[in-house]
Amino acid sequence: MAKRLDVSALGSDNARIKKVLTREAESLGYRKAGPPANVEAKCIHAREEATMSVAPMAAGLSTVRPPRRPVGPGAVEAVGWIGLYVALAALPLAAALIRPVPPARGVWIEFAVGLGFVALAMLGLQFALTARFRRIAAPYGLDTLLHFHRQAGLVAFGLALVHPLILFIAEPAFLAFLDPRAGLIRAGALWALLGCLVLVIGLTLWRQPIGMSYDWWRVTHGVLAFLVVFIGLVHVLRVGYYISVPWKQGMWVAVTGGAMLLLVHARLIKPLRLRRSPYRVTEVRPERGQSWTLALEPVGHGGMHFEAGQFAWLTLGSSPFALEQHPFSFASSAQRPRRLELTIKELGDFTSRIDRVAPGTTAFLEGPYGAFTLDPDAGGAVFIVGGVGVTPVMSILRTMLDTGDSRPAILIYGSPNWNEVIFREELAELEEELRLRVVHVLEHATVDWEGETGRIDEDLLCRHLPRDMPALEYFVCGPESMMDVVEPFLLERGVSLRRLNSERFNIA
């Protein structure tokens, strides 16, 4: 999922940010690409060319063969949540079949009405997906959950539009619902519902081209979504064809109202709770690559206990209700909950102001979130990152150092040039202290550079990755164009999805 600065970047700002990210991706040498063809053949070729200096590390990793992770409660939970989603989305259909049921109409009319029920149920469930419940997000990662929210929203939008279209075609008399002469309030509400739906989808798809800030989009999105579900609920109650008995009316009000309460919970209750656990900015430290590290200490509480690789939503200022809230990965060790550090790259409006944050500033953290974490049972780790995507990996490595973790790890790290390698010096020290090997990949190297150059591609990965790849845990974090190259490659090489941890910059 994508947090750090990039996230915020895409999340927080406008089209400029996407250009910046694209530029960063290009500077790192990435391009959009499909899965590499004939991966194994390429790797065999690359292995033959691999230098001897690589072999010991690969050999060391290949000796670690932990048992494959069994299907545990996490996988069961993941499937369970999906089943619950389908069940809740289909709940109105089941309720409509319970007696008393009204006389049936034409099959197309019943189908259209059913689609309307499902659409409204899915729209209500949208609130649950974005309520940032750690329990729901845990099996998938919050970025995946938000991506699901986005895709499901498009489907619900489509179903909500098809619902009246089929009705109008099957029975033109239904057009009266949109006719002000037949009922001004009803027609006005339904036109408003349609307008809100179009706006909520349109602003989401084209926020950046029209230059809308992330923060205002977030507010607008919440208000419009609330209106859509509220008017949808009133529409169901007023039509009332399938809810002639009080318990059915109560079910609709309870389920849909509960969904809307989730929005209130996320936007009001959670910030209220955050007021009890503020932080103070103690240091704003410049890093390489136009990045800054923000150090925070808890004020009056024990800090935040997180797993290395996770992230939190940061709000700066005296109020947790501030409009600006952005997700960033922790860079510090998980063993130090009272000294939290976030490393942020200058990419957008919010992040470009980080250097002006004064020590002493109040901050609030909501979290931790994310599944970009090293399994205790994993035999080792392979990190493939680009740019500021190194941040969560630094948290994992620093934690490994603090806990005396001796598992082998390899970090393949793409940067624009040697001067912009974030954490360059500390990584060199960590190589001495951990069983870690760092492979720097520079897009623009000086003539005396003897390491890897260009972009992280399949040939480079073949040269440096150990052969028993599925036995290790893999972490990929960087620009989307890099991820689009690396993820298919790893999957084709036999890495299971459960062993592949990905975080994308753009989660908003």
Added chain:
Amino acid sequence: MQHLYTRRLVLAISTVLVLLTALFAWVRTAA
């Protein structure tokens, strides 16, 4: 890649829901 799987999952869930809706309409009118 994980997002690709997410899209496929949403597509699969949507298909199931539309089929359930069709079943609902059939049950209602066939009764």
